Amino acid sequence: MQVSEAKWTDTEKKIAQTVFDQAYKREIEALLKQVREQAGTIVEVGDLWQLHDFLSAKRHEVEGKYDYQYPALLFVFAGLVKEGWLHLNELEGLSQDKLSKVAALARM
């Protein structure tokens, strides 16, 4: 399956950027909520370092994942679908070929 060499039309680029931003917003909102809740339950130093470890891991994960580069975009979308930050039908407007690839990758 050729995934990284897909060509993107201007319309597709616009859709991709919108959908990408939307998924990022959702994941960050959920993370903000989770951290506010977790921080509210902190009672000892171990909880503090646990929150620190959690933030270190999430920051690394989020900064690595939300890298907007066309050659990797179908993989990124597939990952976001798999994790629930994105629904396949939100990608409507991309070519059938791209949609099939994202769907297939998301099932892997």
Place this chain on the structure above:
Amino acid sequence: MQVSEAKWTDTEKKIAQTVFDQAYKREIEALLKQVREQAGTIVEVGDLWQLHDFLSAKRHEVEGKYDYQYPALLFVFAGLVKEGWLHLNELEGLSQDKLSKVAALARM
């Protein structure tokens, strides 16, 4: 000023350990409070990474500072006095020589 070669009596060691633990407890309590408050004000991703940076710095600082080794203890106590986690009079029971050294180092 010879500081790191001071000899510690058993009584002094007991006082030192108690005072050390007390200062640690105070600093951690203050940190817990600060993090709970800061976490409550988180509204965007920048706040989240700011909290992460803050925790990284504090963890490094606290773990480095609260290292209970007799050769370094007068320096540690002086630092804690300077930062307000310890009062000089709580060290009462240590030799006059040690008290003077802590007081002098705390003024530096």
